[in-house]
Amino acid sequence: MANNSTTKRLLGVLRGERHDPPPAWMMRQAGRYLPEYRELRAEKGGFLDLVYDPAAAAEITLQPLRRFAFEGAILFSDILIVPYALGQDLAFVAGEGPRLSPTLDTTPLERLERRPERLDPIYETVRRVKAQLDPSITLLGFAGSPWTVATYMVAGQGSKDQMAARVMAYGERERFAALIEAIADMTVDYLSGQVEAGADAVQLFDSWSGSLSPDEFAAWVFEPTRRIVAAFKARHPEVPVIGFPKGAGEKLPLYARETGVDAVGVDETIDPDWAHANLPAGLPVQGNLDPLLLIGGGERLEAAVDKIKAAFAERPHIFNLGHGIDKSTPIANVETMIARVKGA
Known part of the structure; x- marks a missing residue:
């Protein structure tokens, strides 16, 4: 039975309500699979140009x-x-x-000059979206979690195994810990600024957490996330935090208990029945359709939607993908997915 104590159903789920059908959104839903996005990008320029143009970024959102x-x-x-x-x-x-420079495998963090004013255009985007958004829609802010962000800062770019950051974490423990702490501190300010600009909830993306051994996961995922959530909640106790440690696997229940997040994102590699059985009772979950199945479509897509809904029917659930939507996804398949989620 749905609890209708809030007009924002998704926000209600993050606060522990169950709704049937579940509310839905998609990671990377604002982006390359949409022709209107590609048209605007062609007009405005590169990706970073769009991010730092609050009017364009609000339109894309x-x-x-x-x-x-x-x-x-x-x-x-x-x-x-x-x-x-x-x-x-x-x-x-x-x-x-993306490319970051100088890379922190060779350059000390202390040599970088902090530029927090670079966050200001993002806050303006949030304000613009909030001003135009239907009041029933939940506005989600986000940041990368410290481990995932650190992998890019150390290597200067993405990598398949996050080798540079993992080697630094093993061999230069104190220096890597200082980097994680600096990212965490800036992240708290960044998420807080998004909330002050109008975000209703926030998500922490730990896209590369699956590359870590259990001990390293505890050091660089559990602890920094717990610290961010605690500091953020001290400023905004009523604002929900979604934690998404992609690749966490069997560590996901401990992540849910140890970090203090209000909800967890479940990636496509986790069986939803297992997640429901092993996650803390009543904890809101988000997920977990395989983005590549959304490309394939057809009966298997509809069956997967039904399975996910059934697995999480007894707990607060937000329907989402197990990771970001791929740029080649057909619009018609997204329409099919949403219709199936809504029971149409």
Whole structure:
């Protein structure tokens, strides 16, 4: 039975309500799979140009809500804004992805000049979205978790095994811990600024947590996330925090208990029945359709939607993907997914 104590159903779920059908949004829903996004990007320039144009970034945030019956709007930005605010240079290379410099495998963090004013345009984007957003829609801010952000700061770019950061964490423990602490401190300020600008809830993305051994996971995922959540909650006790440690696997229940997050994102590698059985009772969950199944579509897509809904039917649930939507996803398949979630 739905609890209708809030007009924002998604926000209600994050506060412990169950709704049938569950509210839905998609990670990376504002982006490359939409033709209107590609058109705006062609007009405005590169990715970072869009992020730092609050009018354009607000428009991109709102675009998917005009097409689909989503109940969450996710801020259009990037997790590497925090390294940029910590003083690294940031560029997005066409066909190759983000580049940060100087890399911290060779450059001490102390040599970087903090630039917190680089966060200000993101707050303006949040304000613009909030002013235009239907009051029933939950506005989600976000940041990268310290481990994932650190992997980019150390290597200067993404990598398959996060080798540079893992080697530093093993061999230069104190220096790596100082980097994690600096990221965590900036992240608390960044998330707080998004909330003050109008975000209703926030999500921490730990996209590379799955590359860590159990002991390293405890050091660089559990502890920094717990510290961020505690500091953030001291400022904004009523604002929910979603934790998304992609690849956490069997460590997900401990993550849920140890970090203090209000909800956990479940990636596509985790069986939803296992997640329901092993996560703390009543904890809100988000997920966990395979983004590649959304490309394939058809009967298997519909069956997967039904399985996920059934697995989480007895707890607060937000329907989402197990990670971000791929740029090649057909619009029609997103429409099918949403219709199935809503029971149409």
